[in-house]
Amino acid sequence: MTLVGLALGALLCAAAPALLYLWNSVLFREPPALPSGGDAAAADQPVISVLIPARNEELGIEACVRSVLASRHVELEVIVLDDASTDRTADIVRALAVADPRVRVQSAPPLPDGWAGKQHACFALSQLARYDILTFLDADVRLRPDALARMARFLRESKCALVSGFPHQETGTLFERLLIPLINWLLLSFLPLWGMRRSPRAAFGAGCGQWFMTARAAYETVGGHGAVRSSFHDGLTLPRAYRKAGFGTDICDATHLASCRMYRSASAVWFGLAKNAREGMAATGQIGFWTVTLFCGQVVPALLLVLALSGLTFEADPHERTVEQAVRPFALSVLGSAIVMSLSKRCHAAVHFRQSWVGVLLHPVAILLLLAVQWYAVLRWVIGKPVGWKGRALPAAKL
Structure with missing residues (x-):
């Protein structure tokens, strides 16, 4: 037996996140559409400061800024903070600023002790902004012309102080295709969106660090990015800081409003995910849950099915082997159900979020790689060498 x-244990571990994914897929929606007709859109034109921290972003900063400048139905300013770049990032933005007065480029002040680079850059940007709606945008994000206006409407109608959009994640290399699509998959499989929108608990806080929008008054009350100054993972820590301060947060599907290619090589994917791991899945007290849940629910069903079909027996006693042979068809059907539950939501994600099908076909391999990244981050932490990013170590406050 x-x-x-x-098989039953694997089915349980696969079924719970599959059911939550099904429920969340209904709740995870795009920001509301703009009113039809030019007059209606113009009558409610938000004024937004678009704030872009940039450290060695010469490959994508021009496309990012140009996409923002093409925004419709908004009044905006674009401020890029050059965070000690050693490439042409600042020069590219200066050229754009000459052609469009809405663009400014500033040099980041020296990084203080205890601050992560991105959080310090975002906080400095907030001090430079002139408007009451702040949008923090990663330099590798590209916006559609209606994206800012729709996100501003989402901010207003959600009655939350901080909202975040999950862009379409572009992928190129095999590692990207295997691991990056898991961002949306994990979100919908394990974060109860119904609870997030009805409970003020900080644990429900989540977002995408690639694109945040907030009201300035709430941002300043929270302390802005200063509240998460030592964090490498503002996608989790910033929404939770807002919730701890008594403000609501929400998220939306920005697949058709924005795109982003986070990393461009296997090593960048590995270290990029590892730098966030200790504040997420690899946090103390959580790594065991994620290892058991993901391994048993997403890897074990396929592994057991292959072993069972190959004729391997799981019992040493001859009598128990006979019983096992009798119940094997039932066990195979249970394993098949677990696999269907795992892969059906990966198929849905591939279609809905326009993801690579390689990750679907190699789903168990992707999960094993994800867990390997998490345990790598844990081991680096244990030996006192936590993963850094872009030449900067984890701030001393987090060591």
Whole structure:
């Protein structure tokens, strides 16, 4: 009966996130559309400061800024903070500023002790902004012309102080295709959006660090990015800081409003995900849950199915082997159900979020790689060498 027991355990670990994904897929929606007709849109034109921290972003900063400048139905300023870049980032933005007075480029002040580079850059940008709606945008994000206006409407109608959009994640290399699509998959599989929108608990806080929008008054009350100054993972820590201060947060599907290519190589994917791990899945007290849940629900069903179909027996006693053979068809059907639950939501994500099908076909491999990244981050932490990013170590406050 060992095979049946393992199969039922795997089914349970696969079924719970599959059901939550199904529910969340209904709740995870795009920002509301703009009113039809030019007059209606013009009558409610938000005024937004678009704030872009940039450190060695010469490959994408021009496309990012140009996409923002093409925005419709908004009044805006674009401020790029050159964070000690050693490439042509600042020169590219200066050229754009000459052609469009809405663009400014500033040099980041020296990085104080205890601050992560991005959080310090975002905080400095907030001090430079002139308007009451702040949008923090990563330099590798590209916006559609109606994206800012729709996000501003989402901010207003959600009655939250901080909202975040999850852009379409572009991928190129095999590692990107395997691991990056798991961002949306994990979000919908394990974060109860219904609870997030009805409970003020900080644990429900989540977002995408690539694109935040907030009201200035709330941002300043929270302390802005100063409240998460030592964090490498503002996608989690900033919404939770807002919630701890008594403000609501929300998220939306920005697949058709924005795009982003986070990383461009296997090593960038590995270290990029590892730098966030200790504040997410690899946090103390959580790594065990994620390892058991993901391994048992997403890897074990396929592994057991292959072993069972190959004729391997799981019992040593001859009598128990006979019983196992009798119940094997039932165990195989349970394993098949677990696999269907795992892959059906990956298929949905591939279609809805326009993701690579490579990750679907190699889903168990992707999960194993994800867990390897998490344990790598844990081991680096244990030996006192936590993962840094862009030449900067984890701030001393987090060591």
